[in-house]
Every structure is written in C-alpha cells, then in structure tokens.
Amino acid sequence: MAQKSDMAQKSDVVHHYLRPKKKFPHVWCSGCGLGVILGSLIRSIDSLQMSKNDIVVCSGIGCSSRLPVYIDFNTLHTTHGRAIAFATGIKVAKPKLKVIVVTGDGDCLAIGGNHFIHACRRNIDITVILANNWIYGMTGGQFSPTTPTGSRGTTAPYGNLEQPFDPTSLAIAAGAAYVARSTVYHVNQLDKMIKGGLEKKGFSLVEIISNCHTYYGRLNREGDPVKMLQWQKKHAMPIEAARKLPPEKLEDKFITGVLHDVDKEEYCHRYDRLIRELANASRERS
C-alpha cells in the first residue's frame, strides 16, 4: 500500500478530533483562515499526547470563537470578551486541566482587553489563540483594535482614524510567559508556535494573522483568500532574520516566531504552594 502523503496524514489527525455528526457544515466562509487555525490547534494538541478529557477549549463570541464547537474536547462557548475570565475560573478550580482560549481581535482586545492583560499579569497557565483578522467578522466588518490606521471598516467608512495596538507587545508588557506570532499561511511554523504555547507553564499568547476576505479583504480591496495569504507570505519576517536587519528594512513587515519566552512561577502553582504552607503551619500548631 502506498504511503499516505504528509498532507493526508495531517488531515487524518484532524479528523480524529472533530466532533462527529451534526456539527457540520461549519458557519465560516469558505477560504477563511479560521479553518487553518482549527487544523493547527488540533495537531498541536495531538502532539501533547494528552487525553481529550483533560483539555478544555473556551471561547467568547465571534467567527473565531465558534471554533471550539467543532472539536471533541470539553468546550465552553461563553459571552463576548469574557472567555479568559471563564477560563481562569476553570483553571484555578481544576489546575490539572489544560485550558485553551480561542478568541478574535475584537473579543480579546476590545471588550475582553481587561481580562487579557490581567491574565498575563497573573501568569496563569492558559494558552490564548488569538485569530487576528483586523476586523469584526461576525458582525459584518466593523473596525477593531488591530485595524490599521486608514483601513476601512463599515464603521470606518472614511478609513480608521484610530491607531491599532500590537497584542504581543501588550502581552509581554503585562507579564505573559510565552508570546509568539505566526500566520495562517505559515502553517508549519504555526503548529510549532501553538505547541510551544501549550507546553509553556504559564500564560501564553499565540497571535495568528488570519484572513477575513469577506469583510476586511472586500472593504479594503485586498481581494480573495489567495491574495491575502500571499500578502502574509510577503510581509512576514521571522524574528531571527529581523534581528539582523536595520529598521528601514522592516517598515512594511511584521515579525513572526517566538517573541518572548521566560520561566517564572505560574499562578496556580503559587496558590497550591500557599495551600500546602497553610496546611503545614496548621499541622505544626496542633
């Protein structure tokens, strides 16, 4: 029998984790980057060799936040912007669970921005998969906190007047332990970045530049999914290469790879230590 191609093997793995029956067709537009993220997340989880029962995937509201519904784990589709706060409760209550949040740029950085920075600050062991498509997809193309200045959204009909922020810098400044960026074009790199995040004991963020051709692409004349992926290919600059280049050469580029990776005590670990110390102290007293 012929060996299955690398591609076919990768897709077999994905099928093993999709929910059977009823859940398909999915709600996404064909060609949306979110499908790539789904595949990559599954492969990364698969590489951990953990039981499906010990994995929780939590999300807010948005096209990206629909992702958990399709995959066979403990899944919690919550309210807009709040996924990280729900995930915090799950993780603190049952630290043995691997807790993953799938979110969008609006969900995570606008309405959920406060929960996001405070989860970084606590360095709680949650992996946030941020699908950044620079737009509010689900509600039909309004600008988001990552929409570039001047780009169009339905609520920025004359171009966005605001400046975007960079979620990776925000996460690093707020105290995250692992921060990486990739794109839906660079799938192999993406698999690695997510795996790195999942393996990190502490707060990890993987920002993924994803295409929403239906709204961002159309409103900004950036064309179809293929053109948008080509744009990603052309403008992504791996951090190793970027370090060697002068700033002028990086002007129209965005940096990909592991941007930040530090070891420090994780929140639940600290709490466990407190519980043990209090128990010891009470034993000594009695």
Place this chain on the structure above:
Amino acid sequence: MKRVVKLLQGNEACVEGALMAGVRFFGGYPITPSTEIAEGMARRLPTIGGRFIQMEDEIGSIASIIGASCAGVKSMTATSGPGFSLMQENIGYAYITETPTVIVNVQRGGPSTGLPTKVSQSDTMQAGHGTHGDYYAIALVPSSVQEVLHFTIKAVNLSERFRTPVILLLDEVMAHMREKVDIPNPDEIEIVERKRPTVPPDWYKHFALTATGVSAMASFGDGYRYNITGLIHDELGFPTAEPSEIVAMLDKLKQKIVKHAESICEFETNGMEDDPKVAILSYGIVARAAKQAVIIAREHRLKVGAIRPTAIWPLATDSLRKRLKNVRQLIVAELNQGQLINLMKQHIDQRHTEIIPLQRYDGEIISPGQIFNKIKEIKHHGSEI
C-alpha cells in the same frame, strides 16, 4: 456535641454558611458593603484546600465562578449594586447554561454609585429581571444574621438542585450588623450536591430534557466531553434554531423554577393567627421592624399582623394569597421608591385587599415606630383594626 455560638456580622455569617455548604471557589471584586465576604473567603478558603481569586472586575468575577462550577466546584461571588449590574449578562449565561452558581448582592442605595454605605432594597426588581431575555430567578432574602448563614447554605443547595444561578439578596444593615449566631453542627445541615451522570459518555446529554426539568451534570475533566454555549442549544449543547427545540429549552428553564415556587419561597408570619384585617408585608431588614411594629400595635390593642417571604423570586403566590385571605389593608414596607409593591399589585386582588405603600429611600432603615404610625393613620381614617 457542644453548641458553638458566635457573635457575627452578616457578611461573616455568609462566609461561614458558604464554607459549610461546600463552596470551594470564590471569585470577586471588592465593593462596599460586601467586601468582608471576599476578605473572609480569601482568608479561609486556602486553609481548607479551596481557592479564592480577586478578579479584575465583576464581569470577570461571575465568569470565573461559572467556569469553576463547570469544573465541578461549588462557586460563589459577592458584590453590591454597581457590580451586580456588571454581572447581569453572565447571570443570564449561568441561567441558560444551567450552571450552579451563587451570587450575593449586598444592596446599597442606587442608582449608579448611589449611597455606597447606606441601606437599601432598590435592587428588588433587578434581582428578578436584571439580565436580558426571559429569565426566572431565585433570590433569597434572609432577615437576621442567623438566617444569612442558613440562607447561604440554602442558596448553594438550590443552585445545585436546580442547576441555576441563585441570588442571595442582603442589604447594608444585614451585612454589617452583628448578632448571635448558632453555628450548626455539620450533621444538622442538609447539603445538596448536583446530580452526576451515571450513563456512559456516549449517551450523555448535558442539557437533557427530563421530567423534573433538571438533568445530571458532568464536570470538565470527568470524561464526558460536551459543548456548553450561551446560544439557544439542543440537549447536547449545540446551537439550534429549530423552533421546537427553542421552545422546549426555554420552557424547561422556566418551569423548573416556577413549578417549585411554593417550596423555594416560604413565609414567616407574626400575629396572623387571629386573622387581622391589617397586615404588613416586607422582607429582609424591614421585616425585623415590622415584627416589632406588630408587638407595639398589639400593646395598643390594634390587631395587626406581619408577613414576610423568604424569597422574592420566585414568589409563592398561591400561599401568599391564601395567607392574605382576610387582610383588608396590606402595608407594603420597603427601602426604595416602590418595587415590591408592584409585585404585590400584580398578584393580589386589590378589590379585596387595599395595598398601602410605606417607602423609605433616604439611606436609613424603616423603624418600627414608622410602621406603627402608618397603622395609626389607617385606624384614623376609619378602618376597623
């Protein structure tokens, strides 16, 4: 066993009750007059293997306790008006996802920042209709520090039994006043645990339609993998837009509360035995004044009674009407501009029972004397008491 009696503040009694009921996770954000509950939980929980987290706001607090409850741990938060407002969207989420949670709202004067350190009952309506959409709430209203302890246990029990958020509605005075509290022995109290599934994972439905309206609940990590969503969902927890499934789910959520109104909401009465024609209806701290007013009135040979519900959501309306059968004038006393009174007008036949308001919203409590004056006024207007 030796009885343990303590002098406790309402908020402290709430902490005791929660720990006895098995609460092992608390997510909260400080706000007067509820803060002592968070402080007590922060101190006590880690000493018994539980966990406390101070969240970044109240939206996060309620989200965290829903998450913790999904992970199988009894969970609670505590707040006051402004925080309670912030929690509303996720209270609806706990309701639609049938996740047991307890929310303590220590009422203070509102709206907005209002009167942070003053007593009020102006969240009476919000407790029942705060979140958007059709929603059937449970809100318990204790009236002594002793009851705060017992009702906290009851709130946890009801949330587990019905798989729903339960609100414990206190007020600033109840939270801060100190009273003697009999600490029950653990074997004297009933502790309810949510029903766990016994079927194999393949058969499990997280939102099964059952005869009682309540279905077994697995926790994350137990080997039952399922989806939870705040979208209208089918029995398996997947979003649905099928009209019959929508109706089945909303009806189930409603019926499991409404059908049990008579067991959730009880009544305490004082001086109702000899069928007085005038009675006072109130809840919480005001019911304490009403009880005293009945004593004063009776000393003045005025036949008056008092009645108070132990829950305002849902109200046991059948029992209420039965108890008010002979009452011609009902004084509804409350610390707001008229909320409980509207509920009463909805449920009581005003051709038979006149409803008389007694409202105070200046940050002070209604005194027994104030109620007694109202009774005298009624007498003065020619009513036979």
